[in-house]
Ligand SMILES: Nc1ncnc2c1ncn2[C@@H]1O[C@H](COP(=O)(O)OP(=O)(O)OP(=O)(O)O)[C@@H](O)[C@H]1O
Protein backbone atom coordinates (compact mmCIF):
# COMPACT_ATOMS: atom_id res chain seq x y z
CA UNK A 1 0.00 0.00 0.00
CA UNK A 2 1.24 3.48 -0.86
CA UNK A 3 2.43 5.43 2.19
CA UNK A 4 2.21 9.19 2.02
CA UNK A 5 4.53 11.38 4.05
CA UNK A 6 4.19 15.15 3.91
CA UNK A 7 6.44 17.98 4.92
CA UNK A 8 4.48 21.02 5.99
CA UNK A 9 4.93 24.25 7.94
CA UNK A 10 4.12 27.83 7.16
CA UNK A 11 7.53 29.11 8.18
CA UNK A 12 9.80 29.42 5.15
CA UNK A 13 13.19 27.74 5.17
CA UNK A 14 12.48 25.23 7.92
CA UNK A 15 13.97 22.38 5.88
CA UNK A 16 10.89 20.89 4.21
CA UNK A 17 12.41 20.43 0.75
CA UNK A 18 15.76 19.21 2.08
CA UNK A 19 14.11 16.58 4.26
CA UNK A 20 11.58 15.59 1.58
CA UNK A 21 14.33 14.86 -0.93
CA UNK A 22 16.50 13.02 1.57
CA UNK A 23 13.69 10.83 2.87
CA UNK A 24 12.72 9.91 -0.68
CA UNK A 25 16.35 9.19 -1.54
CA UNK A 26 16.72 7.01 1.55
CA UNK A 27 13.68 4.92 0.62
CA UNK A 28 14.87 4.66 -2.97
CA UNK A 29 18.51 3.80 -2.21
CA UNK A 30 18.19 1.65 0.88
CA UNK A 31 15.24 -0.55 -0.10
CA UNK A 32 15.76 -2.49 -3.30
CA UNK A 33 12.84 -2.24 -5.67
CA UNK A 34 11.14 0.42 -3.61
CA UNK A 35 9.14 2.78 -5.83
CA UNK A 36 9.32 6.34 -4.62
CA UNK A 37 7.85 9.63 -5.82
CA UNK A 38 8.17 13.17 -4.58
CA UNK A 39 5.31 15.56 -5.21
CA UNK A 40 6.52 19.13 -5.45
CA UNK A 41 3.68 21.46 -4.48
CA UNK A 42 5.90 24.52 -4.27
CA UNK A 43 5.45 26.79 -7.29
CA UNK A 44 9.15 27.69 -6.84
CA UNK A 45 9.81 24.10 -7.88
CA UNK A 46 13.05 23.54 -5.97
CA UNK A 47 12.61 19.76 -5.94
CA UNK A 48 11.80 19.78 -9.66
CA UNK A 49 15.04 21.72 -10.19
CA UNK A 50 16.93 19.18 -8.09
CA UNK A 51 15.50 16.36 -10.18
CA UNK A 52 16.45 18.06 -13.46
CA UNK A 53 19.97 18.53 -12.18
CA UNK A 54 20.03 14.89 -11.13
CA UNK A 55 19.07 13.84 -14.64
CA UNK A 56 17.65 10.57 -13.37
CA UNK A 57 14.05 9.43 -13.51
CA UNK A 58 14.27 8.10 -9.93
CA UNK A 59 12.99 9.08 -7.52
CA UNK A 60 10.12 10.29 -9.68
CA UNK A 61 9.37 13.98 -9.11
CA UNK A 62 5.97 15.37 -10.09
CA UNK A 63 4.69 18.93 -9.81
CA UNK A 64 1.23 19.42 -8.30
CA UNK A 65 -1.10 22.07 -6.97
CA UNK A 66 -4.11 21.89 -4.69
CA UNK A 67 -6.39 21.06 -7.61
CA UNK A 68 -4.24 18.26 -9.02
CA UNK A 69 -2.66 16.57 -5.99
CA UNK A 70 -5.57 14.18 -5.31
CA UNK A 71 -5.53 12.76 -8.84
CA UNK A 72 -1.76 12.41 -8.77
CA UNK A 73 -1.92 10.50 -5.48
CA UNK A 74 -4.66 8.23 -6.83
CA UNK A 75 -2.46 7.49 -9.82
CA UNK A 76 0.54 6.79 -7.55
CA UNK A 77 -1.57 4.28 -5.62
CA UNK A 78 -2.73 2.65 -8.82
CA UNK A 79 0.89 2.45 -10.01
CA UNK A 80 1.85 0.76 -6.72
CA UNK A 81 4.31 3.35 -5.50
CA UNK A 82 5.58 2.39 -2.04
CA UNK A 83 6.22 5.92 -0.82
CA UNK A 84 5.10 9.34 -1.90
CA UNK A 85 6.77 12.27 -0.17
CA UNK A 86 4.94 15.58 -0.53
CA UNK A 87 6.91 18.82 -0.33
CA UNK A 88 4.78 21.88 0.29
CA UNK A 89 5.62 25.58 -0.05
CA UNK A 90 6.56 27.84 2.88
CA UNK A 91 3.49 29.98 2.47
CA UNK A 92 0.74 27.41 2.39
CA UNK A 93 -2.84 28.44 2.75
CA UNK A 94 -5.12 26.63 5.15
CA UNK A 95 -6.79 24.70 2.36
CA UNK A 96 -3.55 23.20 1.12
CA UNK A 97 -2.49 22.08 4.59
CA UNK A 98 -5.91 20.54 5.25
CA UNK A 99 -5.90 18.80 1.90
CA UNK A 100 -2.39 17.41 2.25
CA UNK A 101 -2.95 16.31 5.86
CA UNK A 102 -6.15 14.53 4.90
CA UNK A 103 -4.22 12.51 2.30
CA UNK A 104 -1.16 11.73 4.43
CA UNK A 105 -0.24 8.85 6.69
CA UNK A 106 2.32 11.05 8.40
CA UNK A 107 2.84 14.81 8.48
CA UNK A 108 6.29 16.01 9.46
CA UNK A 109 6.62 19.57 10.65
CA UNK A 110 10.28 20.57 10.48
CA UNK A 111 11.25 23.16 13.00
CA UNK A 112 14.44 25.14 13.48
CA UNK A 113 15.13 25.33 17.20
CA UNK A 114 14.82 29.09 17.53
CA UNK A 115 12.25 31.03 19.53
CA UNK A 116 10.68 32.69 16.47
CA UNK A 117 10.35 29.40 14.65
CA UNK A 118 8.87 27.40 17.50
CA UNK A 119 6.35 30.16 18.20
CA UNK A 120 5.41 30.41 14.53
CA UNK A 121 4.40 26.76 14.41
CA UNK A 122 1.15 27.40 16.30
CA UNK A 123 -0.86 28.44 13.24
CA UNK A 124 0.07 25.25 11.35
CA UNK A 125 -0.67 23.13 14.41
CA UNK A 126 -4.14 24.67 14.70
CA UNK A 127 -4.93 23.62 11.14
CA UNK A 128 -3.51 20.12 11.62
CA UNK A 129 -5.17 19.41 14.97
CA UNK A 130 -8.44 18.30 13.45
CA UNK A 131 -6.73 15.73 11.21
CA UNK A 132 -6.56 12.07 12.11
CA UNK A 133 -3.14 11.42 10.56
CA UNK A 134 0.05 11.04 12.55
CA UNK A 135 1.97 14.28 13.11
CA UNK A 136 5.50 14.82 14.36
CA UNK A 137 7.56 17.91 15.00
CA UNK A 138 10.99 17.37 13.54
CA UNK A 139 13.89 19.42 14.83
CA UNK A 140 15.83 20.62 11.79
CA UNK A 141 19.06 22.55 11.19
CA UNK A 142 19.93 22.13 14.85
CA UNK A 143 23.28 23.36 16.14
CA UNK A 144 25.60 20.59 17.31
CA UNK A 145 25.99 22.16 20.76
CA UNK A 146 24.08 24.29 23.21
CA UNK A 147 20.64 24.28 24.78
CA UNK A 148 18.59 25.35 21.81
CA UNK A 149 17.21 21.92 20.96
CA UNK A 150 16.25 21.14 24.55
CA UNK A 151 14.62 24.57 24.90
CA UNK A 152 12.68 24.16 21.64
CA UNK A 153 11.49 20.71 22.66
CA UNK A 154 10.40 21.94 26.06
CA UNK A 155 8.47 24.80 24.44
CA UNK A 156 6.76 22.47 21.94
CA UNK A 157 5.85 19.99 24.61
CA UNK A 158 4.26 22.61 26.82
CA UNK A 159 2.56 24.59 24.02
CA UNK A 160 1.43 21.56 21.96
CA UNK A 161 1.41 18.53 24.27
CA UNK A 162 -0.78 16.57 21.86
CA UNK A 163 1.92 16.51 19.16
CA UNK A 164 4.92 14.22 19.52
CA UNK A 165 8.45 15.26 18.66
CA UNK A 166 10.42 12.95 16.37
CA UNK A 167 13.28 11.25 18.20
CA UNK A 168 15.64 11.90 15.30
CA UNK A 169 17.10 15.39 15.04
CA UNK A 170 18.49 16.80 11.82
CA UNK A 171 21.53 18.93 12.51
CA UNK A 172 22.75 21.86 10.48
CA UNK A 173 25.28 20.21 8.17
CA UNK A 174 26.94 21.55 5.04
CA UNK A 175 26.60 18.26 3.10
CA UNK A 176 22.80 18.61 3.16
CA UNK A 177 23.27 21.81 1.17
CA UNK A 178 26.07 20.69 -1.14
CA UNK A 179 24.31 17.44 -2.06
CA UNK A 180 21.15 19.18 -3.23
CA UNK A 181 23.05 21.74 -5.27
CA UNK A 182 24.58 18.84 -7.23
CA UNK A 183 21.28 16.99 -7.74
CA UNK A 184 22.28 14.37 -5.19
CA UNK A 185 21.45 13.23 -1.69
CA UNK A 186 23.95 13.06 1.19
CA UNK A 187 23.72 9.29 0.73
CA UNK A 188 25.74 9.69 -2.46
CA UNK A 189 28.50 11.85 -0.97
CA UNK A 190 31.78 10.72 0.55
CA UNK A 191 33.03 10.31 4.08
CA UNK A 192 32.44 13.92 5.13
CA UNK A 193 28.70 13.21 4.88
CA UNK A 194 28.64 10.17 7.21
CA UNK A 195 26.83 11.91 10.05
CA UNK A 196 24.19 13.33 7.75
CA UNK A 197 23.71 9.91 6.14
CA UNK A 198 23.18 8.33 9.55
CA UNK A 199 20.68 11.00 10.56
CA UNK A 200 18.57 10.44 7.46
CA UNK A 201 18.73 6.65 7.78
CA UNK A 202 17.61 6.95 11.39
CA UNK A 203 14.81 9.33 10.44
CA UNK A 204 13.62 6.97 7.73
CA UNK A 205 13.58 4.07 10.22
CA UNK A 206 11.52 6.20 12.58
CA UNK A 207 9.12 7.05 9.73
CA UNK A 208 8.81 3.35 8.90
CA UNK A 209 7.93 2.58 12.51
CA UNK A 210 5.02 4.98 12.14
CA UNK A 211 3.75 4.30 8.62
CA UNK A 212 5.05 0.80 7.87
CA UNK A 213 5.77 -0.26 4.32
CA UNK A 214 8.93 -1.59 2.64
CA UNK A 215 10.78 -3.90 5.11
N1 LIG B 1 19.98 20.24 7.91
C1 LIG B 1 20.44 21.26 7.19
N2 LIG B 1 21.73 21.63 7.28
C2 LIG B 1 22.20 22.68 6.57
N3 LIG B 1 21.45 23.44 5.76
C3 LIG B 1 20.16 23.12 5.63
C4 LIG B 1 19.58 22.01 6.33
N4 LIG B 1 18.26 21.96 6.01
C5 LIG B 1 18.04 22.97 5.15
N5 LIG B 1 19.16 23.66 4.92
C6 LIG B 1 19.31 24.86 4.07
O1 LIG B 1 18.38 25.84 4.53
C7 LIG B 1 17.73 26.46 3.43
C8 LIG B 1 16.22 26.20 3.52
O2 LIG B 1 16.02 24.79 3.42
P1 LIG B 1 14.82 24.19 2.58
O3 LIG B 1 14.78 24.82 1.23
O4 LIG B 1 14.90 22.74 2.67
O5 LIG B 1 13.61 24.74 3.45
P2 LIG B 1 12.08 24.80 3.06
O6 LIG B 1 11.32 24.63 4.30
O7 LIG B 1 11.81 23.88 1.95
O8 LIG B 1 11.96 26.31 2.53
P3 LIG B 1 10.67 26.97 1.79
O9 LIG B 1 9.67 27.19 2.88
O10 LIG B 1 11.21 28.24 1.23
O11 LIG B 1 10.22 25.98 0.77
C9 LIG B 1 18.37 25.89 2.18
O12 LIG B 1 19.40 26.76 1.77
C10 LIG B 1 18.95 24.56 2.64
O13 LIG B 1 20.07 24.20 1.89
Ligand SMILES: [Mg+2]
Nearest residue numbers: 016017042046
Ligand atom coordinates in the same frame (compact mmCIF):
# COMPACT_ATOMS: atom_id res chain seq x y z
MG1 LIG C 1 10.92 24.20 0.08
